[in-house]
Amino acid sequence: xxxxxxxxxxxxxxxxxxxxxxxxxxxxxxxxxxxxxxxxxxxxxxxxxxxxxxxxxxxxxxxxxxxxxxxxxxxxxxxxxxxxxxxxxxxxxxxxxxxxxxxxxxxxxxxxxxxxxxxxxxxxxxxxxxxxxxxxxxxxxxxxxxxxxxxxxxxxxxxxxxxxxxxxxxxxxxxxxxxxxxxxxxxxxxxxxxxxxxxxxxxxxxxxxxxxxxxxxxxxxxxxxxxxxxxxxxxxxxxxxxxxxxxxxxxxxxxxxxxxxxxxxxxxxxxxxxxxxxxxxxxxxxxxxxxxxxxxxxxxxxxxxxxxxxxxxxxxxxxxxxxxxxxxxxxxxxxxxxxxxxxxxxxxxxxxxxxxxxxxxxxxxxxxxxxxxxxxxxxxxxxxxxxxxxxx
Amino acid sequence: xxxxxxxxxxxxxxxxxxxxxxxxxxxxxxxxxxxxxxxxxxxxxxxxxxxxxxxxxxxxxxxxxxxxxxxxxxxxxxxxxxxxxxxxxxxxxxxxxxxxxxxxxxxxxxxxxxxxxxxxxxxxxxxxxxxxxxxxxxxxxxxxxxxxxxxxxxxxxxxxxxxxxxxxxxxxxxxxxxxxxxxxxxxxxxxxxxxxxxxxxxxxxxxxxxxxxxxxxxxxxxxxxxxxxxxxxxxxxxxxxxxxxxxxxxxxxxxxxxxxxxxxxxxxxxxxxxxxxxxxxxxxxxxxxxxxxxxxxxxxxxxxxxxxxxxxxxxxxxxxxxxxxxxxxxxxxxxxxxxxxxxxxxxxxxxxxxxxxxxxxxxxxxxxxxxxxxxxxxxxxxxxxxxxxxx
Numbered sequence: 001x002x003x004x005x006x007x008x009x010x011x012x013x014x015x016x017x018x019x020x021x022x023x024x025x026x027x028x029x030x031x032x033x034x035x036x037x038x039x040x041x042x043x044x045x046x047x048x049x050x051x052x053x054x055x056x057x058x059x060x061x062x063x064x065x066x067x068x069x070x071x072x073x074x075x076x077x078x079x080x081x082x083x084x085x086x087x088x089x090x091x092x093x094x095x096x097x098x099x100x101x102x103x104x105x106x107x108x109x110x111x112x113x114x115x116x117x118x119x120x121x122x123x124x125x126x127x128x129x130x131x132x133x134x135x136x137x138x139x140x141x142x143x144x145x146x147x148x149x150x151x152x153x154x155x156x157x158x159x160x161x162x163x164x165x166x167x168x169x170x171x172x173x174x175x176x177x178x179x180x181x182x183x184x185x186x187x188x189x190x191x192x193x194x195x196x197x198x199x200x201x202x203x204x205x206x207x208x209x210x211x212x213x214x215x216x217x218x219x220x221x222x223x224x225x226x227x228x229x230x231x232x233x234x235x236x237x238x239x240x241x242x243x244x245x246x247x248x249x250x251x252x253x254x255x256x257x258x259x260x261x262x263x264x265x266x267x268x269x270x271x272x273x274x275x276x277x278x279x280x281x282x283x284x285x286x287x288x289x290x291x292x293x294x295x296x297x298x299x300x301x302x303x304x305x306x307x308x309x310x311x312x313x314x315x316x317x318x319x320x321x322x323x324x325x326x327x328x329x330x331x332x333x334x335x336x337x338x339x340x341x342x343x344x345x346x347x348x349x350x351x352x353x354x355x356x357x358x359x360x361x362x363x364x365x366x367x368x369x370x371x372x373x374x375x376x377x378x379x380x381x382x383x384x385x386x387x388x389x390x391x392x
Numbered sequence: 393x394x395x396x397x398x399x400x401x402x403x404x405x406x407x408x409x410x411x412x413x414x415x416x417x418x419x420x421x422x423x424x425x426x427x428x429x430x431x432x433x434x435x436x437x438x439x440x441x442x443x444x445x446x447x448x449x450x451x452x453x454x455x456x457x458x459x460x461x462x463x464x465x466x467x468x469x470x471x472x473x474x475x476x477x478x479x480x481x482x483x484x485x486x487x488x489x490x491x492x493x494x495x496x497x498x499x500x501x502x503x504x505x506x507x508x509x510x511x512x513x514x515x516x517x518x519x520x521x522x523x524x525x526x527x528x529x530x531x532x533x534x535x536x537x538x539x540x541x542x543x544x545x546x547x548x549x550x551x552x553x554x555x556x557x558x559x560x561x562x563x564x565x566x567x568x569x570x571x572x573x574x575x576x577x578x579x580x581x582x583x584x585x586x587x588x589x590x591x592x593x594x595x596x597x598x599x600x601x602x603x604x605x606x607x608x609x610x611x612x613x614x615x616x617x618x619x620x621x622x623x624x625x626x627x628x629x630x631x632x633x634x635x636x637x638x639x640x641x642x643x644x645x646x647x648x649x650x651x652x653x654x655x656x657x658x659x660x661x662x663x664x665x666x667x668x669x670x671x672x673x674x675x676x677x678x679x680x681x682x683x684x685x686x687x688x689x690x691x692x693x694x695x696x697x698x699x700x701x702x703x704x705x706x707x708x709x710x711x712x713x714x715x716x717x718x719x720x721x722x723x724x725x726x727x728x729x730x731x732x733x734x735x736x737x738x739x740x741x742x743x744x745x746x747x748x749x750x751x752x753x754x755x756x757x758x759x760x761x762x763x764x765x766x767x768x769x770x771x772x773x774x775x776x777x778x779x780x781x782x783x
Contacts, residue, residue: 036716118582137576141575146550176541176542179517179534179538210708216707309412316423316424320423320424323431332526338430360489362490
């Protein structure tokens with residue numbers, strides 16, 4: 001029986017190998033997609049946020065604000081004028097500008113200075129810049145306040161600027177208290193991170209989404225064989241219905257696995273997507289997910305009557321599940337109802353499992369429950385599919 | 393033209409007969425927008441974040457207490473975070489690692505002591521890698537608090553050094569009462585040309601993407617007719633190959649156009665998607681994408697011999713076009729060397745045109761986009777007509 005199943009699966013593979021277009025689709029397209037996603041994700045990690053800087057004051061304290069912002073690793077300062085800054089933000093080309101109006105330096109001495117933060121109200125980056133600028137404003141305020149108090153009491157102790165410099169120098173090389181933002185995952189700590197990129201997680205999401213498309217494309221072949229009558233012919237051979245189906249399912253699993261491997265390996269080797277943290281955990285979750293995806297595709301193939309219905313349904317089902325499961329945006333931003341709903345989808349469990357294994361580095365142990373749930377999904381859906389699938 | 397139209401009508405009739413498929417095809421984009429609306433409906437309207445964070449204060453002195461008070465008393469912080477006060481820092485770190493907590497603040501035992509002795513000291517802000525957005529916001533909040541504390545300490549020290557026994561008013565923690573508001577940070581929200589809500593962005597993106605799936609559907613129909621030999625029979629009629637390909641493509645385009653109209657009406661009536669003022673322009677952009685989908689269908693039929701082959705290639709190509717076009721990752725995030733490649737993606741031009749219209753642009757602004765999509769459609773159709781086999 002095993003031999004028959006394997007030869008049926010092998011038949012699938014041969015059909016695939018004989019068809020250059022399909023083979024190209026199987027190998028080249030995932031490669032191109034990985035290249036695209038990989039390049040965007042690794043670029044997203046190093047890209048600093050561009051902060052537009054408008055210095056209308058020209059004084060020494062305005063310049064200090066610019067230097068302090070520029071010293072932040074996550075920001076890249078670009079000097080422009082007010083009109084350019086406003087135009088760039090309103091056109092959506094930049095998210096935030098720090099503006100030092102004329103009289104800023106004088107105002108600091110008389111405790112009446114303003115930093116304008118011109119921003120796109122919906123940008124996530126603007127908040128990050130705001131908290132940094134607020135910190136800088138407090139630093140300048142404190143040094144100015146000290147300078148005022150001291151020069152008032154001791155007029156002979158030097159001018160405002162000298163005392164200000166002396167006080168401000170106490171912030172360097174290290175301020176008395178600092179906050180170290182650390183992205184923690186078990187047994188390692190990755191650098192200092194201030195700004196949320198949100199992008200790394202998407203590499204997982206798109207892989208999960210893409211695999212679903214693949215299983216649908218591949219399992220749809222069953223409908224084609226039914227329409228061609230080759231399924232019926234197979235029934236004449238001394239093989240059982242179950243053997244044929246298992247063979248077909250294995251064929252789909254095989255094709256999807258090859259594609260998933262390409263996506264993961266190329267992403268890990270060339271684009272630093274941290275897939276390699278725990279290969280066993282990744283394999284557990286992805287393997288179980290491929291089974292679940294195949295089960296889903298076989299079930300949908302069994303429920304529809306025609307290939308056209310299938311081709312209408314497959315993008316709906318795969319994209320819908322991708323959205324609910326958190327493949328397209330992080331689940332942390334959706335309502336708690338939608339977060340709960342994600343737990344009823346295979347995509348949701350795959351994303352949760354991979355997030356735990358790949359990003360939180362929780363080890364293969366964290367993969368067990370998601371993998372079991374996914375296998376559960378797979379057996380229920382495959383069961384329904386196999387029961388309902390008509391051979392002719 | 394008569395034959396072309398008749399072939400298209402025949403294809404349409406076949407589609408209409410399969411009511412299940414028709415329903416799925418027309419309702420599909422709407423169902424997706426519905427999911428989209430439920431998922432993203434409340435995002436961006438006020439504080440959608442509701443993150444669990446914890447503070448562990450191991451500090452024996454007063455500075456730690458002041459941090460805790462500052463972070464737990466502000467309403468703005470309370471609106472976004474559920475702040476828990478905890479005792480065990482190791483347990484909190486583990487919870488952050490597991491993702492049960494979004495982020496935390498661990499105040500070390502020697503904070504006050506080190507500050508008093510003039511040694512630098514660091515607060516630890518563990519962040520969950522799985523919740524980058526809310527963890528990043530929390531870090532920003534903590535940093536603002538830290539900056540304030542530093543300013544107090546440094547100012548106090550500087551004054552104490554310069555004016556020993558200066559008789560300044562002291563606060564409870566032995567710090568002089570000083571103001572830190574010499575510099576005011578004024579936030580100015582710029583009037584965006586027109587801000588596009590996330591729901592509308594995805595409505596544009598998904599429309600651009602989904603119309604291409606109509607192309608996959610058309611390619612399947614072509615492959616089936618080829619397999620069933622009805623295509624060969626059609627070749628025996630006086631209809632030319634061009635007319636057959638054209639007629640099939642027209643059939644795909646008509647169904648796609650219907651899909652788009654359902655999508656447009658549905659998203660405008662059921663969901664608050666604002667497609668802009670120029671309805672005609674929106675329809676034209678959608679129809680141009682439909683033409684591209686028809687060309688795509690014929691190119692797919694030429695590339696893949698069987699339906700299974702098409703089922704393997706089409707989704708990947710559509711995803712590639714969509715990813716390049718900004719339907720998945722915002723375009724700014726793509727590396728710059730990829731930007732020149734975007735011009736080959738019909739999805740790119742379609743999304744770009746839809747967004748332009750949503751921002752208040754008019755027909756004239758999107759004409760280049762429409763032209764580009766039509767050109768891509770024609771190139772694909774030409775390739776299909778050239779390479780496709782009829783039996």
